[in-house]
Amino acid sequence: MIVRGIGGFYYVEAAGSLYECKARGLFRKKKVTPYVGDHVTIRLENDGTSTIEEILPRANYLIRPPIANIDQLILVVSVCDPSPNTLIIDKTIAAAEARGIEPVIVLSKTDLQDGGWLIDIYRTTGILLLTVSSVTGEGVEAVRELLKGKISAFTGNSGVGKTSLLNQIDSRFHLETGEISQKLGRGRHTTRQVALLKLSGETYVADTPGFSSISLERYDLIKKERLPYCFREFIPYLNQCKFSTCSHTCEKGCAVLQAVQEGIISKSRHESYVAMYQEVKDLKEWNLK
Numbered sequence: 001m002i003v004r005g006i007g008g009f010y011y012v013e014a015a016g017s018l019y020e021c022k023a024r025g026l027f028r029k030k031k032v033t034p035y036v037g038d039h040v041t042i043r044l045e046n047d048g049t050s051t052i053e054e055i056l057p058r059a060n061y062l063i064r065p066p067i068a069n070i071d072q073l074i075l076v077v078s079v080c081d082p083s084p085n086t087l088i089i090d091k092t093i094a095a096a097e098a099r100g101i102e103p104v105i106v107l108s109k110t111d112l113q114d115g116g117w118l119i120d121i122y123r124t125t126g127i128l129l130l131t132v133s134s135v136t137g138e139g140v141e142a143v144r145e146l147l148k149g150k151i152s153a154f155t156g157n158s159g160v161g162k163t164s165l166l167n168q169i170d171s172r173f174h175l176e177t178g179e180i181s182q183k184l185g186r187g188r189h190t191t192r193q194v195a196l197l198k199l200s201g202e203t204y205v206a207d208t209p210g211f212s213s214i215s216l217e218r219y220d221l222i223k224k225e226r227l228p229y230c231f232r233e234f235i236p237y238l239n240q241c242k243f244s245t246c247s248h249t250c251e252k253g254c255a256v257l258q259a260v261q262e263g264i265i266s267k268s269r270h271e272s273y274v275a276m277y278q279e280v281k282d283l284k285e286w287n288l289k
């Protein structure tokens with residue numbers, strides 16, 4: 001498995017050892033980029049170098065951050081400082097749903113505010129939400145449990161507390177990061193690359209660069225037909241609308257809107273859906289490739 005990629009080199013973990021590999025020229029010709037998390041076969045050359053020969057099929061992948069075969073995407077959202085943006089949260093969740101990756105929300109800095117309004121919004125979604133404070137340590141154990149035996153990617157705006165949380169989860173995290181940076185002759189802050197850090201046996205965590213505030217670019221847009229299914233709590237209502245062509249944004253007899261009115265679906269989630277729908281409704285197929 002590729003655990004780190006940097007400057008054209010890939011660090012591949014195989015049978016308990018780490019191999020520094022180059023990718024074959026073939027990948028470049030085919031415009032295939034090996035991703036961290038990819039399962040690959042490697043060849044050990046006689047001169048001591050190693051080459052990635054083949055990338056095995058991916059279960060899933062994200063482009064931003066570039067990573068493959070993730071079990072869960074953990075979206076860290078701080079209750080304040082920086083203040084949360086529900087549209088960005090919902091876009092990130094939808095991007096995970098569209099790719100078959102389980103989204104989890106971790107509400108951070110709960111020592112500053114309780115974040116009750118966010119808990120209210122996500123309570124009815126069926127998406128797991130944990131609260132954590134890296135200052136008091138509250139909730140850290142639950143996050144540690146959540147990670148066990150899985151490959152997890154953390155994401156969230158710069159400053160929400162991802163690094164603080166990871167350091168709380170495992171003190172070796174810091175150490176390993178330092179070691180790898182040293183080996184590559186770079187400081188921690190210049191190596192904003194994705195890497196998989198092994199916390200224990202089968203537990204890996206991706207260290208990913210922070211999303212900028214408008215993080216989702218064209219390749220992350222989800223087709224309007226598919227969009228409602230990326231809001232998992234809408235799914236039970238999607239076949240119950242009066243019109244089969246219902247966009248679930250404003251139509252009469254829309255079962256989703258009805259559920260919003262009854263408070264079963266959060267208004268905030270529906271607003272994000274409508275905003276995302278407006279973004280993609282007029283796009284043609286080729287825009288979405």
Ligand SMILES: Nc1nc2c(ncn2[C@@H]2O[C@H](COP(=O)(O)OP(=O)(O)OP(=O)(O)O)[C@@H](O)[C@H]2O)c(=O)[nH]1
Nearest residue numbers: 108109133134135157158159160161162163164210
């Ligand atoms: N009060 C409080 N502050 C926190 C908490 N977690 C992190 N912080 C502070 O928030 C700031 C950002 O924390 P980081 O852990 O560096 O955030 P990050 O998400 O890793 O940021 P990037 O590396 O830029 O992506 C630091 O000043 C931390 O001390 C928390 O639980 N409570």
Ligand SMILES: [Zn+2]
Nearest residue numbers: 241246248254
């Ligand atoms: Zn509808």
